[in-house]
Amino acid sequence: MSHYEQLLRETSAQREAFLTIPIIRGALENGVDRALYLAYLGEAYHHVKHTCPLLALAVARCRKGDDPLREALLAYISEERGHDEWILDDIAALGGDVAAIRAAQGGPAVRIMVGYAYFAVEWISPYTLLGMVHVLEGISAMIALRAARSIRSRIGESRGKGFSYLESHGSLDQEHVKFFEVLVNRVEAPETRDMIVDSAKIMYRLFGAVFKDLELRFGSNKDAA
Numbered sequence: 001m002s003h004y005e006q007l008l009r010e011t012s013a014q015r016e017a018f019l020t021i022p023i024i025r026g027a028l029e030n031g032v033d034r035a036l037y038l039a040y041l042g043e044a045y046h047h048v049k050h051t052c053p054l055l056a057l058a059v060a061r062c063r064k065g066d067d068p069l070r071e072a073l074l075a076y077i078s079e080e081r082g083h084d085e086w087i088l089d090d091i092a093a094l095g096g097d098v099a100a101i102r103a104a105q106g107g108p109a110v111r112i113m114v115g116y117a118y119f120a121v122e123w124i125s126p127y128t129l130l131g132m133v134h135v136l137e138g139i140s141a142m143i144a145l146r147a148a149r150s151i152r153s154r155i156g157e158s159r160g161k162g163f164s165y166l167e168s169h170g171s172l173d174q175e176h177v178k179f180f181e182v183l184v185n186r187v188e189a190p191e192t193r194d195m196i197v198d199s200a201k202i203m204y205r206l207f208g209a210v211f212k213d214l215e216l217r218f219g220s221n222k223d224a225a
Contacts, residue, residue, distance in 0.1 A: 003193055004181040007134065010197050014204035018139065021208055023215040027147050031154025036218045037162075038096045041087050043210055044165065046106025047136075049084040050114050052077050057118065058126035069126065072183050076133075079176075086165045094155075094162040109213040113206035120199060127192050130184065131199025135207055137176045 001009075018024070026032065032040075055077045062070040092098050105111060120128035148166040157163065187193055 002181075002185050003187055004184045006193070007184060007197055007200065011134075011200045011204065014201050015138075018204050018208045019143075021211050021215070023211050023218070024143070028143060028150055031150040031152070032218075034094060034155045036214065037151050037155065038091060038094055039214055039217065041091050041094075041096070041165070042101045042104070043106055043110050043214065045084055045087040045091070045101055046104070046110045047114050047210075048087060050117070051080045051083065054114075054117055054121060054129060054132075055080065058121050058129045061121060061126040066126065068183065068186055069130075072179070073126075073129075076176075076179075083165070086168065090162045090165050094157070107210070107213050109206070109209040113203070113210065116202065116206060124199075125192065125195050127187070127195050128199040130180070130196045131201075132203045133176075133180055134184075134196070134200045135203040137180060139207070141177045 023032075055073050059070055059073045059077075062073075088098050088101065091101060106114075117129065117132050120131075144166045148163045151166075152163055184193075184196065187196065
């Protein structure tokens with residue numbers, strides 16, 4: 001069994017718990033209304049805008065012997081730069097208030113998730129960021145395109161306006177997952193592999209809390225007009 005396969009096996013319970021969150025199941029099956037989709041995009045902006053700073057911090061915290069990780073993170077930065085602006089473009093396309101989103105901080109769950117990511121990279125190991133990448137990229141590759149189709153159908157945006165972030169990441173993150181798999185398989189130290197697994201488990205829980213917060217604000221949204 002490869003290191004990546006071991007990671008998938010050891011985080012399967014957390015992944016399943018994430019995918020059974022009612023608001024996520026509802027979005028995949030029936031879409032969501034415009035207000036909830038805009039709220040989701042707002043929360044996404046407030047964690048995606050930290051992607052490059054977190055990657056840069058992880059690069060700075062790499063030590064001697066971490067060259068493969070450092071090189072991978074540097075390449076990843078170039079691919080992720082500007083993705084937060086894609087989200088703002090989608091919000092504007094759907095009539096959302098971009099200025100208000102920029103001025104806000106995101107909900108408590110997003111702030112806690114991002115705060116933990118900075119803490120883990122700074123005080124535990126730069127490798128912990130791979131746990132966050134595994135969760136965010138893996139979930140996106142798994143459900144983003146399906147969610148985009150369902151939501152677009154629900155709100156009547158047949159030409160895809162307002163879906164550049166979801167649709168681009170649904171396909172782009174397929175490549176990132178493969179890239180990530182190769183990187184994880186190169187990690188030999190058992191304690192480092194354990195850090196990645198632990199980080200992924202925590203991130204599933206923290207990322208799931210973002211959607212549970214939306215659920216508290218909007219309900220399951222299944223029957224919203």
